[in-house]
Amino acid sequence: MSSDELKARALRSLAQRDHSRAELARKLAAHGEADAVEAVLDRMAELGLLSDTRFAESFVRSRAARLGERRLQHELAQRGVDPDTINEALRSELGESEQARARDVWARKFGRAPGDAKEWARQARFLITRGFSADVVKRVLKEPFDESA
Template sequence: MDGPSLRARALRHLARRDHSRTELAQKLAPHGTEAEVEAVLDRVAELGLLSDRRFAEAWVRSKAARFGATRLRGELLRRGVDRELVDAALETECLESELDRARAVLRGRFAAPPADAREWARQARFLQTRGFAVDLIRKLLKERPDEPA
């Protein structure tokens, strides 16, 4: 076998950042058989080095200030994290309300509230791509800047 062992590869990936089990399996797949990869994944999980729960919480913590719950949920599901773990991570790590986070994201990108329908649509599209719900976007864009939250 050329290069580092499968276990060394797994440890190297996990040393950089947390990975979901699915992500790490995909990264290791070209370097070993499915049974070998599963054995390595089981072993690093047994040692506490691989945890989908920890990965989901860290992911949400690092991205929640920039993205809405819809996008965070979709990204985690795409990375192979179970829906229950995703929901738990969103509940525990998103301490700010979704509206407050959307307001902060919007104000970070746009200095002024929408002046016309074209600008309103532009700001709404921006928030949608960030994963915020449509009803929340409508509510936020109807706010007056001088009104208290």
């Protein structure tokens, strides 16, 4: 595939949504040589069309209302964003505290306190799979059950 065709393919992908550099490289790798792909990626970055920082901020902004910090970090890392960029995006885009966001997610899904230990565990698993830490989950659910009782 020629350089112009690679550029056109990259522009089409970027027109649909922001991509991380690693994501776009994976998409273009099947269509051109590694050197040609890197040249296209460099040119897109020079033009300001490709930015891992912008991608990470947009990603966090769009998913922060439903996911915890750990899950956001993991998903960005899977998309090839470096840890410093991830931390900067999380710092700049997460307006509410982790506990407030967890409480909102919990309230939308459940809305009422768990009635027994089994329900508490189900709600806790839900929040943990959304990427909230165990400490935050305990505070949100207020650990109402004492197993020794």
